[in-house]
Amino acid sequence: MAGARTRWLLFGLMGGLCCAASSFAQTPEAPARGAGASEQDLAKATQNPVADLISVPLQNNLDLGIGPFNRARNTLNIQPVVPVKLTPRWSLINRVILPLTWQPDVAADSGGTFGLGDTSATFFISPRKPGALIWGVGPALLLPTATSDVLGTGKWSVGPSVVALLQPDPWTFGVLANNVWSVLGSGDRPAVNQLLLQYFINYNLPKGWYLTSAPILTANWEADGDRWVIPFGAGVGKVTKLGRQPINASMSACWNAVRPDAAPDWQLRAQLAFLFPEGKPQQAPPPPTDGLPKRALHTAL
DSSP states (O other), rough: HHHHHHHHHHHHHHHHHHHHHHHHHOOOOOOOOOOOOOOHHHHHHHOOTTTSSSSEEEEEEEEEEEETTTTEEEEEEEEOOEEEEEEEEEEEEEEEEEEEEEOOOTSSSEEEEEEOOOOOEEEEESSSSOOSSSSEEEEEEOOOOOSSSSSOOOOOEEEEEEEEEOOTTEEEEEEEEEEEEEEEEEEOOOOOOOEEEEEEEEEEEEGGGGEEEEEEEETHHHHTSOEEEEEEEEEEEEEETTEEEEEEEEEEEEEEEEEESSSSSEEEEEEEEEEETTOOOOOOOOOTTTTHHHHHHHHHH
């Protein structure tokens, strides 16, 4: 019964995304770049996982209702994104996620473990001048960097990753997915075969505000019983500036409609991302030179 419900939820979700994408497909306008980029342009760039935009998001995820004692788990993800120009036609988008996790002891009403979890790294090859459909493909890696067994898999895992999105003004519709399999690691730990699928829908409002829905679905193909975690949720965000530094701040909440017994009921997510449209901070304009003799100008500079 749970498997049938899961399939219908997935079919309905993917069908809705496909209908929306086909209805809104059109050639997107290239966003402004550099220090003069507007809040709206930066908002759309932050919603594109393969945009030509360096960013350093700090994302905090609070999972609630874990286990028989309704424990809470907290994970701070440090997830820099650095695009690299390979050729005039292609870019390499490097995405890394370093999780700092407090994992409660779910069999007790107190106690737990804090430390670094497994590191995720994804490398997307993406066209620098896409058409209406923006996309990227590449490998995904899961590295056994966890400081405790309860915080990681103990395995080196690898697999394919893909992202595709449309950005018809004022919307963004997209899907990011990867599946990794363990290839090396401790023989005492279970094998890894897991799917991650994130759909994202954003509606951009004036002055850098936006509405968002970006839950992360997961499936553990090695599990004997319930394999899926399928959340639904929404949130709000804004692209603005702290002084001269562009930032993207957002908050959202998700309810896990389908989940194993040990998975959380809810997740609250807060994110603050530092944005670098050209990969370097803005510089002050040069001093005026009109009316200064050449010798005086060299002295002034």
